[in-house]
Amino acid sequence: MFVQQLINGLMLGSVYALIALGYTLVYGIMKFINFAHGDIFMWGAFLGMFLAGIIGGNFILVLLLTMFLTGILGVAVEKVAYKPLRNAPRLVVTTSAIGMSIVLSNLARLLIGSQTFPMKKILQVKEFALGNYAVVNSLQIFVFLTGLILMLLLAGFFRHTRYGKAIRAASEDKQIVGLMGVNMDQVAMVTFFVGSALAGAAGLLVGMYYDAVYSTMGYAAGLKAFTAAILGGIGSIPGAMAGGMVLGVIENFGAAYLSEWRDGIAFAVMILVLLIKPSGLFNADIYRKRA
Amino acid sequence: MSRNRLLQYLIIGAVLVIIPLLIHSKYILHIVITIGIYGLLVLGLEIILGQTGLFSLGHAAFYGMGAYASALMVARLGMPFWLSLPLAMLVSGVFGALLGFPVLRLRGDYLAVATLGFGEIFRLAMVNWDKITRGPMGLPGIPRPSLFGQNFTREMYYYLIVVLFIIGLWCALRIFNSYLGRAFRAIKDDEDAAEFMGIDITKYKILAFAIGGIYAGAAGSFYAHYITFISPDTFLYLDSANMLAMVFLGGAGTIVGPVLGGVLLTVFPEIMRFAVEWRMLLVGLLMVLMMIFRPQGILGEDNTRLPWHRIVKPTGSGGQGKFVAGE
Numbered sequence: 001m002f003v004q005q006l007i008n009g010l011m012l013g014s015v016y017a018l019i020a021l022g023y024t025l026v027y028g029i030m031k032f033i034n035f036a037h038g039d040i041f042m043w044g045a046f047l048g049m050f051l052a053g054i055i056g057g058n059f060i061l062v063l064l065l066t067m068f069l070t071g072i073l074g075v076a077v078e079k080v081a082y083k084p085l086r087n088a089p090r091l092v093v094t095t096s097a098i099g100m101s102i103v104l105s106n107l108a109r110l111l112i113g114s115q116t117f118p119m120k121k122i123l124q125v126k127e128f129a130l131g132n133y134a135v136v137n138s139l140q141i142f143v144f145l146t147g148l149i150l151m152l153l154l155a156g157f158f159r160h161t162r163y164g165k166a167i168r169a170a171s172e173d174k175q176i177v178g179l180m181g182v183n184m185d186q187v188a189m190v191t192f193f194v195g196s197a198l199a200g201a202a203g204l205l206v207g208m209y210y211d212a213v214y215s216t217m218g219y220a221a222g223l224k225a226f227t228a229a230i231l232g233g234i235g236s237i238p239g240a241m242a243g244g245m246v247l248g249v250i251e252n253f254g255a256a257y258l259s260e261w262r263d264g265i266a267f268a269v270m271i272l273v274l275l276i277k278p279s280g281l282f283n284a285d286i287y288r289k290r291a
Numbered sequence: 292m293s294r295n296r297l298l299q300y301l302i303i304g305a306v307l308v309i310i311p312l313l314i315h316s317k318y319i320l321h322i323v324i325t326i327g328i329y330g331l332l333v334l335g336l337e338i339i340l341g342q343t344g345l346f347s348l349g350h351a352a353f354y355g356m357g358a359y360a361s362a363l364m365v366a367r368l369g370m371p372f373w374l375s376l377p378l379a380m381l382v383s384g385v386f387g388a389l390l391g392f393p394v395l396r397l398r399g400d401y402l403a404v405a406t407l408g409f410g411e412i413f414r415l416a417m418v419n420w421d422k423i424t425r426g427p428m429g430l431p432g433i434p435r436p437s438l439f440g441q442n443f444t445r446e447m448y449y450y451l452i453v454v455l456f457i458i459g460l461w462c463a464l465r466i467f468n469s470y471l472g473r474a475f476r477a478i479k480d481d482e483d484a485a486e487f488m489g490i491d492i493t494k495y496k497i498l499a500f501a502i503g504g505i506y507a508g509a510a511g512s513f514y515a516h517y518i519t520f521i522s523p524d525t526f527l528y529l530d531s532a533n534m535l536a537m538v539f540l541g542g543a544g545t546i547v548g549p550v551l552g553g554v555l556l557t558v559f560p561e562i563m564r565f566a567v568e569w570r571m572l573l574v575g576l577l578m579v580l581m582m583i584f585r586p587q588g589i590l591g592e593d594n595t596r597l598p599w600h601r602i603v604k605p606t607g608s609g610g611q612g613k614f615v616a617g618e
Binding site: 092103110 | 346348393394396397399400401403404405407408409411412415416419528529532535536539568569571572574575576577578579582583586
């Protein structure tokens, strides 16, 4: 039971971590909460569902195309709702993001429908027993590994590419980086592309795992991933990954032992973190500087 | 009060009294009553958001709390409506104050997500506490109020909400022009400066949440006994966002502005019947467009802007600037 819950939690946590990275990237640079991020995750699930229907069994291709399309969607959202507000204070942008979130989820409801859609099976599901402790199926392993690989790729992106370095620098100090001749519009675009692509991948994985895609799935997932981001320390990339894993595990244990209050656990964690340690686990330093 | 002003009030009063005699359509009267409910709600949100500058995304939870408190007191304890209405206001107000305590340390968008989480926890509590609230099935058959032994008709509901709204509006205007209102606006403009000037920030922030809660409690209690059915699905995040859009549309920081926003966003989807499906989409679009083109709202002026309408600029020396707005 214990090991099983731990494994389920880590699996779910890797998905939360993928979404949380998008919040943390945007927050690190633009200093606002992208409320529309959860709905981009939902669009990732829908796009993945359509692509799986068209392409079929090739998981890698479906994943890459989903990530590309949600990345484009994220950039489009940035261009429409956030770029005109580049110099506006945070809460104006936050309000715009709330509006954008409502637009995206209602667009999905009106264009696609409000019912729950099943996902086409892309992978064969096999179950493995780990001794007497737990049962793991191949889908769980797959979700976990995909999440892990994407995070490693992201770490490489930040460490070695020009844009990765620019994003890291911009999250330290946007003004100075701008003065150093970095094109902040491009940095913002790349940030949104990467963050949204990861959310799209998470959408596809969640859609596959639960075999259910619906237009309001972005709200709860987005809030939980945001909780993961602040748990790890918003703006911190390793923090978002760790926060996602920790939240996934907490939630699964909570669900196993407190049953009905599953969704409430994430919100309770969020409020507790905000009250007790709003800087999160990994990010005390940056928070102090900004606040 | 000048004679002129008195005349104006008398005319407005007379119009409000004869409206239900002129309107024979139950449907239009229902819309007018709905406007009254939203009017009360946005007045409360205006105190929290527009006056004090506390970004709250949990207003629907106070609304729901008032509705549930009132409905349960009447249905389970057999209280009369006239007692449950003020008690529901008290309950929502107390919870508003209780929410005020922990979230005081948070600013800006952190406060927004904390209040959002609070709203979600309220919904989950109503869903899971099914012994008392019947969970997701909701509470049907909430008794109608009665006056002098006569059950409420639609016209009587209309008069009641008009009275409640006028009291609410009057209180809001009194608050706006009093020391309390000036303290609220001082906190909105610059929290640190307000504190240096000797304003007890903690006290006034809690008061703002409590007053906002009282308004929402009155609206919720009225709603529960007017519709006679409530369920957790009636008080969602989207409803909070809708109220937020009303306040922003009319103009946060003014008293009449949010009410105008409430009227527009209640009437518009009803006129455009074909657009009902698209209502929330339009609300979302409206929020984005307002923020881009006119963040102070229809009636807002430069001097009623929210604090975050200042441009973010670094202050002090050295590269590590302190950000001015909304931090």
